[in-house]
Amino acid sequence: MLNKTRISKKLIFSIVILTISFSSLFSEEAVEAGNKLLKEIDRNLTPESFESLKKIINIEPDGKEKEFVLYVLKKGNDKMVTTFLAPKSEIGRSTLRLDENMWLYIPNVGRPMRITSLQSVIGGIFNNSDIMQLDYSAEYDVIEMTDENNEKLLNLKAKTTSVAYDQLKMWVNTNHKTPSKIECYTASGMLIKTLHFKEIKDFGNGIIRPSVLETDSPLHKDYKAVMIYANIKPRKIDDEVFTLNYMDKIIDLRE
Amino acid sequence: MKKIILCLFLVSTASISAQEYSFDFEEFEKKPYEFIVNFKIQPDFTLLNKSSELYSLNFYNKEEKKYWDSYNASLEFKGSYEFSKFKFSLDIIDQLSYTTSDVFENKFNIYELFGNADFSTNFSLQIGKKSVKWGKGYIWNPVSFVGRQKDINDIDAGLEGFWLMKLDYVKSLSGILQNFxxxxVIVPVTEDVNEDFQTGTSFNFILHNYFLIKDTDIDFYLFMKDDKFQRFGFDFARNVLPSWEIHAEYVFEKDVITDWWNSDFVVESTADDTHDFLFGTRILFESNTTLIVEYLHNDAGLDTRQMKNFFDAIEFAVSEDPDLLPIVQKYQSESFSAQFLMKDYLYAKISQPEPFDILYFTPSVFVLYNINDTSEMIGGEFNYSRFENLNLKFKYSLLFGEENSEFGEKISSGKISFLMEYVF
Structure with a gap:
C-alpha cells in the first residue's frame, strides 16, 4: 500500500516536472519564434534604410482637423531624422533620433536641443516616439506569443526604461506579417493608446504594408490622430546625415 | 428604388472615407526654390515705473507718462535657391513701429544672405551673412561666440547674423565616440562690416568642435582675435534619465573691460579675466509639465555697489548736475543695455502643453531672480497655434525690486504684449 502511494507520488511529481519542462521549452520556442516574427514585421513595415513621407492629421472631438506633413529618413536600428514640409509655419522644424537620444531643431531657435520620446512636437495624441518609431525589435522583446482570431498576438516588453511604452500588445495580420492593432501600456499596466493599422497598400520595391495608422487614447477621449504613409522607398543614406550638423539641411535631401 | 438609394449612400460614404485620408504627396516634391513670408503684428503696453531712476533719466524734461504703448509690425521673407551642390539663402526683414510719442520707425535688416556648398556629406562651406547659434543654455549662451545674445523677453526670436566664412567637417563613428x-569660422571686422561684432578692426578665428560621446553632447570653443587668444569655452548636455536632461556652459575670457561708476560719479574701466558659466536642467513630468531651471554667473557683471553708484549718478545728474546727463545717458545706451547686468541669476520656467485637453495651447510661467540684489522679473506666456499657419501669443511680465536694484529701477514695472504671426 505504502509502496503504491510512493510510486504514484513519484509518477505525479515526474509528470509535473516533465509538463513544466515541456511547457517552458514550448514557451521558449514560442518566444524565439515571436522575436523572429517581430523582426520580419519590422522589415515588412520599412526597409532597413529608407525615405518616406508622412501626413499626420489631428482630429478634435468637433471634427476640426490640423494636418502636418513630414519627410522621414531612417537607417538601421537606431537612426532616424524627420523634417516638416507643411504647414508653412513649421517648415524646417526637424527632429533627430540616434538610439535613445532625441533632438529638436527649430529654424528660429537655430540650434538643436534635446527632447524626450514622451513629448510631442506636433501636439495631440502622437508623441515623438510614435513619429520617430524605430524598429520594434530594436526596442522590445517578445515575452509571449499566442493565437487569437486568425491573428498572432505578441506581448512585448521594452528592453530599457527609456522606451516610451513599457509594454505593447501587438496583433499581427498573419498574411502580410504586419501589425493590425497595437495597444500601448505603461509599466503599471495602464492603457495609454491604441494604434490601428489600416488600408494595406503596395508601395513598390516589395513593400506591402498598412498605409494608414489611426490612434485613439483613453487619456484624450474623443480625440483621434491619423498617420498616412506615402512614397516609402529604400535609399542609401550616409551616417553623417544623422548628426546635429545636418538638422538644418534635411529638407534639402529630398530627391 | 430603396436599393439604388442604399447603393448611392454606400458609394458616397466610401468616397468620403477614402477622401478623409487622402495624401497627394506629389505637391511636396522638391523644387529648386522655396520661400515663406512671415507677417507679425505685436502691440505692447508698458506700465512705467515713475519712481525708478531710469524713468527719471529717460523722461527728463519730457511730458510725464504713466503708460507707454508701441505698435509693431514686421514682414520677413525667407527664401532659397538650390543649384546642384550649391544653395543660396536669404532672410530679410522690415520692421515698422509706432510709439506713444508719435514716433514712426522703419528698420530694414538683412538677417541672412549666404551661399552653401556641400562638397560631400562630410564637408560643407558657407560664405555670407549667417546667424550661428551655439550653446546649451535656454536663457543665456556665453559660448555663442559667433552669434548675438538672445532677447530674454523673446528667447526663440530669430537673430541677425554676421558676415563670415564657415567650414564644417562631420564624421560618424561606431563606438563610444558616436560622431564629431x-x-x-572666420569673422572679419572692418569699419563697414560686422562693426558690432568687436570694437575696432580685427580678424577673428573661431573654432568649434562637437563630440557625441556615450550619449552626451560635448562642445569646445576657441576664439582667436588677430592671432591672439581671447576666449575658450565648453558646454555639454545629457539625458540622465529619458525625461531628465542636464546641461552646462563655461567660458574663460581674457581682459574683459567693465565700465562702472564710482561713488564720485566718474566712470572707471577695469580689465579682468572672467569665468562665465551656466548650469541647468530640463525635466518632463508624467503630467507632461516641463520645468527648466538654470543658474548663471556673468563674471563681468556689476556688483550691488556699482549699481547703486550708477543710480545715484542718475539722481545727481537729474536733480543737481544736468552736465552729467549726457555721460549717464551714453553709459546707459552703451553699457547698461545687456540682458544680464549683474553677476548671478536664477531662472525657472514651467510650461504645460495642452491643459484640459485644449489642443495646441501652451501656457507657461517664468521667474528671473537676481541673486545679488534679490529683485526679480516674473512673467508668463499663452501660446495658441490651433489655426493653420497662424500663431497667437499673449505675454506679460512684472518687475519687482527694492530701491537701487536692477528690476526695481527699470523704466517699466510691467508689460503685456499680444503677438499675431501669420506664415504664407
Missing part, C-alpha cells in the same frame, strides 16, 4: 564635427 570640426567647424572653423
Amino acid at each position: 564635427s570640426i567647424t572653423p
Whole structure:
C-alpha cells in the first residue's frame, strides 16, 4: 500500500516536472519564434534604410482637423531624422533620433536641443516616439506569443526604461506579417493608446504594408490622430546625415 | 428604388472615407526654390515705473507718462535657391513701429544672405551673412561666440547674423565616440562690416568642435582675435534619465573691460579675466509639465555697489548736475543695455502643453531672480497655434525690486504684449 502511494507520488511529481519542462521549452520556442516574427514585421513595415513621407492629421472631438506633413529618413536600428514640409509655419522644424537620444531643431531657435520620446512636437495624441518609431525589435522583446482570431498576438516588453511604452500588445495580420492593432501600456499596466493599422497598400520595391495608422487614447477621449504613409522607398543614406550638423539641411535631401 | 438609394449612400460614404485620408504627396516634391513670408503684428503696453531712476533719466524734461504703448509690425521673407551642390539663402526683414510719442520707425535688416556648398556629406562651406547659434543654455549662451545674445523677453526670436566664412567637417563613428564635427569660422571686422561684432578692426578665428560621446553632447570653443587668444569655452548636455536632461556652459575670457561708476560719479574701466558659466536642467513630468531651471554667473557683471553708484549718478545728474546727463545717458545706451547686468541669476520656467485637453495651447510661467540684489522679473506666456499657419501669443511680465536694484529701477514695472504671426 505504502509502496503504491510512493510510486504514484513519484509518477505525479515526474509528470509535473516533465509538463513544466515541456511547457517552458514550448514557451521558449514560442518566444524565439515571436522575436523572429517581430523582426520580419519590422522589415515588412520599412526597409532597413529608407525615405518616406508622412501626413499626420489631428482630429478634435468637433471634427476640426490640423494636418502636418513630414519627410522621414531612417537607417538601421537606431537612426532616424524627420523634417516638416507643411504647414508653412513649421517648415524646417526637424527632429533627430540616434538610439535613445532625441533632438529638436527649430529654424528660429537655430540650434538643436534635446527632447524626450514622451513629448510631442506636433501636439495631440502622437508623441515623438510614435513619429520617430524605430524598429520594434530594436526596442522590445517578445515575452509571449499566442493565437487569437486568425491573428498572432505578441506581448512585448521594452528592453530599457527609456522606451516610451513599457509594454505593447501587438496583433499581427498573419498574411502580410504586419501589425493590425497595437495597444500601448505603461509599466503599471495602464492603457495609454491604441494604434490601428489600416488600408494595406503596395508601395513598390516589395513593400506591402498598412498605409494608414489611426490612434485613439483613453487619456484624450474623443480625440483621434491619423498617420498616412506615402512614397516609402529604400535609399542609401550616409551616417553623417544623422548628426546635429545636418538638422538644418534635411529638407534639402529630398530627391 | 430603396436599393439604388442604399447603393448611392454606400458609394458616397466610401468616397468620403477614402477622401478623409487622402495624401497627394506629389505637391511636396522638391523644387529648386522655396520661400515663406512671415507677417507679425505685436502691440505692447508698458506700465512705467515713475519712481525708478531710469524713468527719471529717460523722461527728463519730457511730458510725464504713466503708460507707454508701441505698435509693431514686421514682414520677413525667407527664401532659397538650390543649384546642384550649391544653395543660396536669404532672410530679410522690415520692421515698422509706432510709439506713444508719435514716433514712426522703419528698420530694414538683412538677417541672412549666404551661399552653401556641400562638397560631400562630410564637408560643407558657407560664405555670407549667417546667424550661428551655439550653446546649451535656454536663457543665456556665453559660448555663442559667433552669434548675438538672445532677447530674454523673446528667447526663440530669430537673430541677425554676421558676415563670415564657415567650414564644417562631420564624421560618424561606431563606438563610444558616436560622431564629431570640426567647424572653423572666420569673422572679419572692418569699419563697414560686422562693426558690432568687436570694437575696432580685427580678424577673428573661431573654432568649434562637437563630440557625441556615450550619449552626451560635448562642445569646445576657441576664439582667436588677430592671432591672439581671447576666449575658450565648453558646454555639454545629457539625458540622465529619458525625461531628465542636464546641461552646462563655461567660458574663460581674457581682459574683459567693465565700465562702472564710482561713488564720485566718474566712470572707471577695469580689465579682468572672467569665468562665465551656466548650469541647468530640463525635466518632463508624467503630467507632461516641463520645468527648466538654470543658474548663471556673468563674471563681468556689476556688483550691488556699482549699481547703486550708477543710480545715484542718475539722481545727481537729474536733480543737481544736468552736465552729467549726457555721460549717464551714453553709459546707459552703451553699457547698461545687456540682458544680464549683474553677476548671478536664477531662472525657472514651467510650461504645460495642452491643459484640459485644449489642443495646441501652451501656457507657461517664468521667474528671473537676481541673486545679488534679490529683485526679480516674473512673467508668463499663452501660446495658441490651433489655426493653420497662424500663431497667437499673449505675454506679460512684472518687475519687482527694492530701491537701487536692477528690476526695481527699470523704466517699466510691467508689460503685456499680444503677438499675431501669420506664415504664407
